[in-house]
Amino acid sequence: MLKRLSTDTINTILIIGAILLVLEVVFFNGGLIFSVVFSGVFMYFGWKNYRSLWGKVLFWIGAVSVFFTILNMMAVRFLIIVGLAMLLINYYRSKDRPKKIEPVIIEDISLETESSPIMEQKLFGDQATPDHSYRWHDINIHGGFGDRIIDLSHTVLPEDEAVISIRHFIGNIHIYIPYEVEVSIHHSALLGRAAIFQYRKSKLLNQTVSYQTPDYKTNKPRVKVVTSVVSGDIEVKRV
Known part of the structure; x- marks a missing residue:
């Protein structure tokens, strides 16, 4: 989220916070310094004698x-309000432009110098897949706010089993799976809905949903999906 802000914007917020602090100390709450110093003395002597009960x-x-x-x-109240406002703005922007993941595969392993995940761990901010080919790696995402889109129509899955793990806070999860791929899904939500192929669950309240295609254990390729959200819907469909 901070990466979206320019240095000038961050500096402006900090300057306003500093001005408010000076105004409060000088004109509105002169006892603030005394209160902090007095409490600091309590903490100092308490820490020095922390082994005792009175410490x-x-x-x-x-x-x-x-x-x-x-x-x-x-x-501090000003900075909290600014932080909450930025959080809401970032959330609604992510709803308009959700992250879309389209992993692909390279044909020559020599092109890849190191093993790197398809996505980095980011709580806020936009993130896109690389603009070059790369080998499949299991997806493990920690999300905060906004929608997440996982598109498997542009990749070649491994011969054994691919794994997609998504732990999200608030937002919807969309997963697009090719017709020839078998899938096992385990989804939990504190609040939300589920639409997994033909299966529909209009209300999830601290519930878990499990779904598995009939030939998952015998046919390949296959993908195992494990997702959890605090509040949000999950949609899984064929492409």
Whole structure:
């Protein structure tokens, strides 16, 4: 998410936060420094004597006091609001432009110098597949917000079993699988819906869905899909 912002934008946010901090200390809350220093003294002596009961009490009283003092600062509230706004903007942008994964395969193994995943682990931000051919590697994705699209129509799966693992927070998962590929799916969701080929589940509430094509154990190629979302739908269809 931060990669979307220019350096000037980040600097502007930090400058505004610093100005708010100075204004609060000078004009609105002069006791802020005293409160932080007083709590810091509690934490210092508590940490120095942390093995004793009274030391633990002093330390945690000071720590809780510092936490709430910082949380009540205008500058911190401003940064929290900016962070939440950026999170929402990034989410709606990702809904308009979901990530699409179209893995492909190279014919000459000598072209590949090292084993690298199809996608890197990223919580926020856009990500696209490479613009060159590469060998198949099992997909293991940790996601935050937005839709995820896995398209297997442009790859050659391995002879044994391909694995796709997606752990996602909020957003929909779309998986496109060629007709000749057998598939086993294990999906869990705290809240959402499932549409796996002909199977439909209109409401998932902290439930798990399992689906397997009839010839999965005997025919190849085949792919094993394991997904989990906090809130979102899963769609699996043939292409």
